[in-house]
Amino acid sequence: MRIVVDAMGSDQHPQPDVQGALQAARAYGTEIVLVGDQSAIETELARHDRSGLNISIVHASQKIEMKEHPAAAVKSKKDSSMVVGMGLLKRREADGFVSAGNSGGVLAAALLYLARIKGVKRPALSSMFPTRQGPCFMLDLGANTDCKPEYLLQFAIMGSVYAERLLGINRPRVALVSNGEEEGKGSLLVQEAYPLLKASGLNFVGNAEGKDIPAGIADVIVTDGFTGNVMLKLSEGVASFLLGMIKDEVKKRPVASIGALLAKPAFEAVRKRLDYREYGGGPLLGVDGIVVVAHGRSDALAIQNAVRLAHQAAERGTLEAMRAGIEQGLGLLPTTVED
Amino acid sequence: MRIVVDAMGSDQHPQPDVQGALQAARAYGTEIVLVGDQSAIETELARHDRSGLNISIVHASQKIEMKEHPAAAVKSKKDSSMVVGMGLLKRREADGFVSAGNSGGVLAAALLYLARIKGVKRPALSSMFPTRQGPCFMLDLGANTDCKPEYLLQFAIMGSVYAERLLGINRPRVALVSNGEEEGKGSLLVQEAYPLLKASGLNFVGNAEGKDIPAGIADVIVTDGFTGNVMLKLSEGVASFLLGMIKDEVKKRPVASIGALLAKPAFEAVRKRLDYREYGGGPLLGVDGIVVVAHGRSDALAIQNAVRLAHQAAERGTLEAMRAGIEQGLGLLPTTVED
Numbered sequence: 001m002r003i004v005v006d007a008m009g010s011d012q013h014p015q016p017d018v019q020g021a022l023q024a025a026r027a028y029g030t031e032i033v034l035v036g037d038q039s040a041i042e043t044e045l046a047r048h049d050r051s052g053l054n055i056s057i058v059h060a061s062q063k064i065e066m067k068e069h070p071a072a073a074v075k076s077k078k079d080s081s082m083v084v085g086m087g088l089l090k091r092r093e094a095d096g097f098v099s100a101g102n103s104g105g106v107l108a109a110a111l112l113y114l115a116r117i118k119g120v121k122r123p124a125l126s127s128m129f130p131t132r133q134g135p136c137f138m139l140d141l142g143a144n145t146d147c148k149p150e151y152l153l154q155f156a157i158m159g160s161v162y163a164e165r166l167l168g169i170n171r172p173r174v175a176l177v178s179n180g181e182e183e184g185k186g187s188l189l190v191q192e193a194y195p196l197l198k199a200s201g202l203n204f205v206g207n208a209e210g211k212d213i214p215a216g217i218a219d220v221i222v223t224d225g226f227t228g229n230v231m232l233k234l235s236e237g238v239a240s241f242l243l244g245m246i247k248d249e250v251k252k253r254p255v256a257s258i259g260a261l262l263a264k265p266a267f268e269a270v271r272k273r274l275d276y277r278e279y280g281g282g283p284l285l286g287v288d289g290i291v292v293v294a295h296g297r298s299d300a301l302a303i304q305n306a307v308r309l310a311h312q313a314a315e316r317g318t319l320e321a322m323r324a325g326i327e328q329g330l331g332l333l334p335t336t337v338e339d
Numbered sequence: 340m341r342i343v344v345d346a347m348g349s350d351q352h353p354q355p356d357v358q359g360a361l362q363a364a365r366a367y368g369t370e371i372v373l374v375g376d377q378s379a380i381e382t383e384l385a386r387h388d389r390s391g392l393n394i395s396i397v398h399a400s401q402k403i404e405m406k407e408h409p410a411a412a413v414k415s416k417k418d419s420s421m422v423v424g425m426g427l428l429k430r431r432e433a434d435g436f437v438s439a440g441n442s443g444g445v446l447a448a449a450l451l452y453l454a455r456i457k458g459v460k461r462p463a464l465s466s467m468f469p470t471r472q473g474p475c476f477m478l479d480l481g482a483n484t485d486c487k488p489e490y491l492l493q494f495a496i497m498g499s500v501y502a503e504r505l506l507g508i509n510r511p512r513v514a515l516v517s518n519g520e521e522e523g524k525g526s527l528l529v530q531e532a533y534p535l536l537k538a539s540g541l542n543f544v545g546n547a548e549g550k551d552i553p554a555g556i557a558d559v560i561v562t563d564g565f566t567g568n569v570m571l572k573l574s575e576g577v578a579s580f581l582l583g584m585i586k587d588e589v590k591k592r593p594v595a596s597i598g599a600l601l602a603k604p605a606f607e608a609v610r611k612r613l614d615y616r617e618y619g620g621g622p623l624l625g626v627d628g629i630v631v632v633a634h635g636r637s638d639a640l641a642i643q644n645a646v647r648l649a650h651q652a653a654e655r656g657t658l659e660a661m662r663a664g665i666e667q668g669l670g671l672l673p674t675t676v677e678d
Contacts, residue, residue: 132580142518145526179481179568187484187565210572214580226526227566229518233549234570238577241471241553245612249605259601266588266595273584 006099007036008063008081018044020303025053036081060084070104089289096290096310100298123286128279133216142229149192157325158285159220175208175218280305345438346375347402347420357383359642364392375420399423409443428628435629435649439637462625467618472555481568488531496664497624498559504655514557517546619644
């Protein structure tokens with residue numbers, strides 16, 4: 001599999017981007033195309049052993065900054081690493097694209113330069129989310145703040161395909177985020193999406209309340225991009241608040257401080273289970289190509305895992321499966337539904 | 340202050356409800372009216388020392404169950420403790436009402452039997468929410484799943500009054516939950532509510548992302564009831580997942596287990612800071628009376644704190660302040676706005 005990596009993506013680019021890509025090439029046999037400033041990439045490459053690896057460079061003279069307005073930036077910066085990388089994917093010169101750059105920019109570039117899968121109304125940003133029963137897969141995380149019921153149905157279909165192919169779960173359990181478990185509870189959006197999901201043939205387990213999600217109620221958690229974004233960031237916030245509070249209370253107590261030292265390996269294990277770097281970024285689903293959005297603060301390990309994710313998604317035919325799923329799902333929608 | 344307590348409210352009623360009310364009477368000098376099955380209340384009262392306390396009973400022959408449909412139940416069960424208690428409040432025979440019963444029922448009973456504050460479009464369920472900088476006040480938590488911008492403005496006004504009077508914060512910082520910090524980010528609802536809040540004269544600090552809320556970005560967190568409900572329950576879920584994971588990882592390691600034993604007082608302190616029982620339930624704001632909804636699984640301490648909250652809210656003139664705030668806020672709305 002040939003994966004394009006945006007070498008100018010992460011906050012510390014090109015170091016983590018290039019090193020992570022090399023690590024992935026070594027670990028998974030991935031063929032890597034690095035896109036970005038040629039001399040910066042070559043300088044970074046020179047620091048590593050690349051013997052036996054299949055690495056090429058495609059020069060791009062511009063880069064999109066984190067602070068730029070996504071849509072405007074990808075329109076005006078045609079020779080940015082992000083746009084050039086997306087072009088390689090579009091022309092089928094690569095099997096996947098990974099960027100740790102401006103995530104709105106990746107979304108905008110994908111919408112502008114890559115077709116959507118036929119029939120997909122709105123692509124969605126997704127991510128793994130740790131739960132008591134292992135990671136689940138959550139979408140949308142912010143690509144679509146205001147949704148229609150049929151978007152949620154398509155998110156459910158795409159998420160289900162993804163959980164099946166990438167997490168290896170047979171008939172993944174799909175749940176709809178709501179403020180009550182029973183059918184009929186929820187916002188108007190949820191109330192209208194519920195019957196679509198119920199009739200979808202997916203393994204729909206009903207509504208999920210906030211508390212059920214970290215408990216592991218489902219493998220695929222479907223919601224609108226507003227709620228999903230708030231949920232994802234709130235979870236990070238609550239975890240960091242809680243761990244910070246434990247630290248504060250431990251520090252106040254000399255005996256507890258010794259105890260915490262002894263318990264440190266347990267805390268490290270928890271930290272690892274929550275570490276976003278292990279999850280390899282979030283796939284952008286619904287566009288006609290494998291696109292993985294990595295965290296801006298990615299280090300080499302995070303990039304390596306994002307490349308692994310793109311490699312596996314391509315290898316396991318997720319795009320083909322999504323095309324089939326969406327086509328089938330379209331049959332469920334009233335024909336009057338306008339995009 | 341005379342506070343009515345629904346003696347048939349909590350899961351373990353009437354024990355925690357009666358005992359908690361007595362504790363509040365003892366601690367804060369509150370005059371208590373217990374509503375519910377007279378003989379059950381008397382049996383429970385006989386177990387406690389009530390010397391010097393001002394306690395009376397109003398008999399109610401029915402009770403509303405947790406599983407009942409809220410609106411239907413409060414309409415048909417006119418002699419339920421919830422409806423009778425709400426009637427006392429309406430006739431100004433009491434200064435506040437506390438119930439740990441079916442929270443949808445309390446909301447429905449308040450809407451049906453208690454007037455709204457003049458000009459209030461939708462009452463909201465609220466609660467304290469622990470943050471790194473002390474508790475903040477969050478609303479709506481589920482009374483209104485689909486909101487209009489002007490509802491959010493009113494939630495902000497009511498929440499601000501409440502934080503000022505009950506948390507003792509001068510000009511509380513008010514934030515709007517969104518999926519991006521900048522003005523213009525967010526759902527259509529948030530985009531339309533933002534300018535209303537900005538023009539409100541409140542201490543509006545802008546949008547809050549999920550991660551900012553546990554960090555303590557604001558004293559009043561405003562959102563629609565769908566998002567608020569998901570956020571509140573998700574936070575509980577994440578905290579419980581995280582503490583459970585720490586426990587699991589500690590258990591696997593003998594040395595860490597000894598460490599955790601030594602660190603136990605620190606963990607207890609964390610648990611106490613997160614304990615919902617300390618917060619005394621969530622006020623229902625916007626109805627023309629002080630109504631506090633306590634958790635169904637309340638124990639006597641939780642009920643005591645809920646009574647304290649109702650007592651303080653009545654004593655500190657929150658209703659009067661809300662009336663004034665809402666009246667002022669109405670001037671901000673376009674006159675064409677229909678409820």
